[in-house]
Amino acid sequence: MTTAETTRNVTHATFVIERVYPQSPARVFHAFADPKAKAKWFHGPADEWSEETREMDFRIGGRETSVGQLHRDATPHAFSALYQDIVPDRRIVFSYDMLIGDRRISVSLTTIELKPEGQGTRLLFTEQGAYLDGYDDAGSRERGTRELLDQLGRSLMD
Amino acid sequence: MSDHSVAHGTFVIEKEFAHPVAKVFGAWADPKKKSKWFGDPNNPAQVFEFKPGGRESSSGTIPGGPTFNFDVTYQDIVPDNRILYSYDMHMDGKKISVSLASIEFTATPKGTKMKMTEYGLYLDGLDNMAQRKAGTISLIDALGGYLDKA
Numbered sequence: 001m002t003t004a005e006t007t008r009n010v011t012h013a014t015f016v017i018e019r020v021y022p023q024s025p026a027r028v029f030h031a032f033a034d035p036k037a038k039a040k041w042f043h044g045p046a047d048e049w050s051e052e053t054r055e056m057d058f059r060i061g062g063r064e065t066s067v068g069q070l071h072r073d074a075t076p077h078a079f080s081a082l083y084q085d086i087v088p089d090r091r092i093v094f095s096y097d098m099l100i101g102d103r104r105i106s107v108s109l110t111t112i113e114l115k116p117e118g119q120g121t122r123l124l125f126t127e128q129g130a131y132l133d134g135y136d137d138a139g140s141r142e143r144g145t146r147e148l149l150d151q152l153g154r155s156l157m158d
Numbered sequence: 159m160s161d162h163s164v165a166h167g168t169f170v171i172e173k174e175f176a177h178p179v180a181k182v183f184g185a186w187a188d189p190k191k192k193s194k195w196f197g198d199p200n201n202p203a204q205v206f207e208f209k210p211g212g213r214e215s216s217s218g219t220i221p222g223g224p225t226f227n228f229d230v231t232y233q234d235i236v237p238d239n240r241i242l243y244s245y246d247m248h249m250d251g252k253k254i255s256v257s258l259a260s261i262e263f264t265a266t267p268k269g270t271k272m273k274m275t276e277y278g279l280y281l282d283g284l285d286n287m288a289q290r291k292a293g294t295i296s297l298i299d300a301l302g303g304y305l306d307k308a
Contacts, residue, residue: 008239010260012275014168082231084246084256085281090162093256093279095244097233104210107233107242109258109277111164126166128277130242130260132234 010130015142017125019149023156025089025114028121031152032092032112033058040158041151044068044077052076060086064094075101090114105135125149165280167287173298176269177305183238183263185301185308195304196297197228210235214243224250239263247285254284274298 021028031037035056043049043066051068058064064081081096092112098105108129115122125145131137175182185191186208193202198218205215214230227248234242241261247254257278264271276294280286 008236010240010242010262010275012168012260012277014166014277082244084244085253087162091164093164095231095233095256095258104234107244107258107260109244109256109279111166111279113162113164126164126279128166128168128258130258130275130277 007134008132009134010132011137012128012130013137014126014128015145016127017142017146017149019123019125019153020117020120021123021153021156022120024119025116025121027156028114028123028152029089029092031155033086033088037155041155042066042148043151044070045147048072057083058086059083064096084109104132106131106137106141108141123149161282163281163283165283165286167278167280167290169276169278169287169291169294171274171276171291171294171298172271173274173302174266174268174271175302175305179238179263179265179270181305181308182270182272182301183241185305186241186261187235187237191304191308194308195300208232208235233258249284252284253281255280255290257290272298 031041038056039054043051048071049068050071053065053067056064060083062083066079067076069076078099079096081094083094085091085093091114095107095109097107106129108127111126113124127145129141185195189203189206193199197216201216201218203214203216205213207213210232212232217225217227219225228245230243230245232243234240240263242259244258246256255278257276260275262273274294278287278290
């Protein structure tokens, strides 16, 4: 026996996160659309993470790839997205894969909606995910996304 | 004027076929076989790359009605086991939906159980989940008819 048999399965789960930021929809949209602005907040935990590559082509049909590793496991974590729909200052839709090493752990469809709220912006983040082969997400994707949206909020104050 | 609305929905369709898994999977994986039951038979897919990261593209016009474009990106494929793909639908050039479909194939004593889970977002009030689910059930029925004859 040289290879372990992989148990194949798909677990579906959806989560929704809402945030209100004091900045305008145009400012919040920019934090997703501009590679430099996005790099300020879209990354793993600062003291546990090293980035390897980052590429971004923000247009419908364009791709984004971000690869990094956690210091503790030295295994590449790869985010690979395809932009499916973009309406400036209003919404962004992308599908993405996550790979740990060469194992695809999930495929997800993400919708970001931005709505004016007073002087600020209400952000609605909806993620419809398929988790693969027993990868036990146990809510970690949602927690990780909440942390990212907190980092986004801090980056808007710069 | 568009209201930029997004309606999210998920539906699941399960169907059992009296055919082996390899045959049911093959009806999705082989462009000639898929063209027999999926979409407009006179207008088969112009692009068909059945591999992770590959694309599929086809279009069809309802007589006297709108033209639809269907554009797929395959995200994950495990032969005879599962297919995950995301797709966009356009109607007369307007994007009406973005979806992520998972199709799982399981061998049963009778043949194959196929489970389709589809995440969708329906844009700007131009489509809705009930309509898409009904359309998908018709497709799966067409697949069943094709498998019985093939």
